Amino acid sequence: MISRAERTANYAILLLFATFALWPILAILATALGPDDAGGAGGLANFPAAWAQGRFAGSMLTSIAVSAFVVVVAGVLSIMAGYAFGTMRVPWAGVLFPVFLLGLMVPTEVIVVPLYFDLRTFGLTNTFWGIALPQVAQSIAFGTFWMRAYFRSRPPSLIEAGRLDGASSWRILWQILVPPGRPAIVTMVVLTFMWTWNEFLIPLVMATDASLRTAPLGLAFFQGQYTSGYTLLAAGAVIVAAPVVVVYLFLQRHFIRGMLEGAVRE
């Protein structure tokens, strides 16, 4: 049904856009593996050099700590809230749930200004908590929405059976409903991880100490200081992007499903 000319044209257009999508990524990889700006051999040796010069050991560690905290805390709180909204009669649910949904739209820009000045009053700026807690709150909005949809899709008979066996609602949640919900939970976890790892504005405002810089922030400062060529900067960029990209390559269906279904809010 499709002519040979049409098919060839299709492949040509596809190839063109695949090239457009890959070009910047391949370019930065090529630069990162290229000859050292100082005249050295370059290649893979650029990565340890960038790691040391850009002080990525510290910033990657901060990013790992912040991401782990946000993923775990926001995950558990979202599962609990989603469970209640999805299977129980929560008082004022008609108001409370839309209020959670609101959080999907609130831009970081508007909350970061008062957060900075209010947290400063409590001495929480320039601390781990100042960076992590606002991101927990933002992740909870999506997580609650996402987990509610999962719990609503569970057959009520499952919960009923648990109750007849005398299981508490807490045990029904963790032993009956959560284990088969792994795909939904993995999707939430990878998205929260990606958003937290890539977040820039909150750490930029909150972390004044170099020791609290997250990886993207470390890269931004590295760009500011490092002026002799691009090689080590490119290597640093690859280091910062790598964790999320690697997770994406393994769990890409979760990323795509979450970002598309999360976007189509019922």
Added chain:
Amino acid sequence: MADTLVASTARGGSAARRDRLGPSPWHALAYVAPALAVYAAFVLYPLGRAVHLSLFDWDGLTLATFVGLGNYVEVVTDGDLRAAFGHTLVLIVFFALLPAAIGLVLAALLTRARVRGLPFFRTVVFLPQVVAMVVVGVAWRQLYAPDGSVNDFLELVGLGGVTRAWLGDPTFALPAVGVIGTWVQTGLVTVLLMAGISRIPDQLYEAARLDGAGPVREFFAITLPSVRAELAVALTLTVIAALKTFDLIYITTGGGPGNRTSVPSYEVYNRAFRLGEVGSAAAVGVTLTIIIFAINLAVARIGERR
């Protein structure tokens, strides 16, 4: 937490009867409470505080002066702020309209033509969505540099005359940042539209072919009307992404040259944390939030009417 929940279900009497009906309303609320507490403290309260701050003239240190809606008047009258919102309109073309146009063509081709290598293509076009914006900015700064590969490419195809330092050029800096947005968003839009097109029944296309419709008529008569909902979602997401462009501007141009690429998000940061105009920054942030809410509401309305 677990102890109190278990205790409240084991209270006998009326509680036992309620167990059959499901947990009590207060019990349900206890599950929501921790999430609500964190969310209220770090999103809802700051949102209210932003509105409050936006009514004051405050440098972040000394005493604030109440100015009413003065900061909002400034959003409309101040040249720099108007320019920033104007730049956003240009960015919307690059972040939302171009990806929508390209995404429609790509998605229609990919789903209808049954080409091979689709999973690979999907992985590749979606990849820019997961790379940190800071990394995207670093990569593109290098491409746009005077000796970068954009200029190399132009020289290769005989356009050596138009080469320049793209991000430092007063006229071309903003479109250059826009193209980065097109690069980031096209994959998301394509994958979203592909999902919509794959749900269109084959019979529709067969009927159209029998009526003698070519690929172009087929596209406008069947594909486009069928993906209206997906297109609306894609436009919402990408328009909002254009409105919230901060990292990219911070890394690539810093709002320059001059203020040629300054955007509202950047103005919020700049005013609050560099210029000491906290009230004005809050007003810009609140305005941005209102615009984002309005777009979401409008799209939800369009979705309901269908």
